[in-house]
Amino acid sequence: MDQPELRFGAGLRDEAESWPVTESEIVHATGRVISVRRDRIEPASGEAFTRDIVEHPGAVGVVALDENERMLLVRQYRHPVRHRLLEPPAGLLDVQGEDYRIGAERELWEEAATKAADWRVLVDAFTSPGLTSEAVRIFLARELSAADEVYDRLHEEADMEVVWAPLADVVKAVLAGDLHNPVLVMGALAAWTTLHTTGFASLRPANAPWPAKDA
Numbered sequence: 001m002d003q004p005e006l007r008f009g010a011g012l013r014d015e016a017e018s019w020p021v022t023e024s025e026i027v028h029a030t031g032r033v034i035s036v037r038r039d040r041i042e043p044a045s046g047e048a049f050t051r052d053i054v055e056h057p058g059a060v061g062v063v064a065l066d067e068n069e070r071m072l073l074v075r076q077y078r079h080p081v082r083h084r085l086l087e088p089p090a091g092l093l094d095v096q097g098e099d100y101r102i103g104a105e106r107e108l109w110e111e112a113a114t115k116a117a118d119w120r121v122l123v124d125a126f127t128s129p130g131l132t133s134e135a136v137r138i139f140l141a142r143e144l145s146a147a148d149e150v151y152d153r154l155h156e157e158a159d160m161e162v163v164w165a166p167l168a169d170v171v172k173a174v175l176a177g178d179l180h181n182p183v184l185v186m187g188a189l190a191a192w193t194t195l196h197t198t199g200f201a202s203l204r205p206a207n208a209p210w211p212a213k214d215a
Contacts, residue, residue, distance in 0.1 A: 016215050019043055027052070033092060034132075056134035058213050060104040061090035061183035063122055063191050064114060064141040070164045071188065072144070074111050077159075086163070087181040088138075089114075100213075101206045104139045112162050113150045116141035119206035123190040126212065127182055135213040138187040140194075140203060167192055 023040035035055045042048045064072040073086045091107040093100065101119055108114050122140040170188045173179045179188075194200055 014212070016211070022048070033057070033094070054132035054134070056132050058093040058134060059090060059127075059136045059183075060093060060100055060107060061088050061136060061138040061187055062104050062108045062116075062141050063088050063138060063187040064108060064112070064116060064144055065167060065191065066142075066144050066164070069167045069195070071167050071170050071191075072112055072114060073163050073165055073170075073184070075161045075163060081180075083180070085181045085184075086165075086179055087184050088187055090136075090183050099207075100137055100210065101139065104137075104141070108141060109147050109149075111160065113147045114144055115147050117143035117145075120200065120203040121206060121208045122194070122203060123186050124210060124212060125182075125186055135210075136183060137210055137213070138183055138190070139206065140187075140191060140200060142200070167195070 020042045021039045022042050023038075025038050026035055027038045028036040033056070037053045037055055038050060039053060040048060040050050062072075066072070072089070074089060075084055075086055077084045089107045089111040091103070091110070093103055095103065095106075098106075104119070105115065108116065118141065120140045122138045124135065124137050127134045127136055167188065170179065170184070171192045174185050174188055179185065194203060
């Protein structure tokens, strides 16, 4: 039996690739955030197959840390999972042509009435690549201060509360299985790892390219 390929360093990189699609149709359009597309895919080897893809505009999230390494969180009801979750400020990239950092700044203001002077890219991810095109960029925001104005929140956000928690406690709660929001899980673990290894200065700048989203 052949040994699996060993990769390290620069070899640990996802590669863009697109298999031929012989048929494609929108089978459900909500007129809101998402639509469902059905593709007939012809691989280079093997049989053709069909996949349904949830088309999504993408999202941004914000791990906002104060000078005491406390993380800003919001508690919000999420109807699909029937839970009120602790989450970082986050939202859709639903403003055409909007810069990703500007979108993150908007979400931090809308959900937590907070602004930040220092922005860096913390982590990029596909949220569920077997099902949806959604890509999320999570920023690290520091040097926080209160915003001059408060956003008038609606729907699930109307009774949303803002809380603070030590980053160390957030990480412990994630590993204990008590916190489930994926942006929180990825963001908190990435922030903790960076803080205790290479430091925040090693992170990508806020305007770093995002080829996975822009491809």
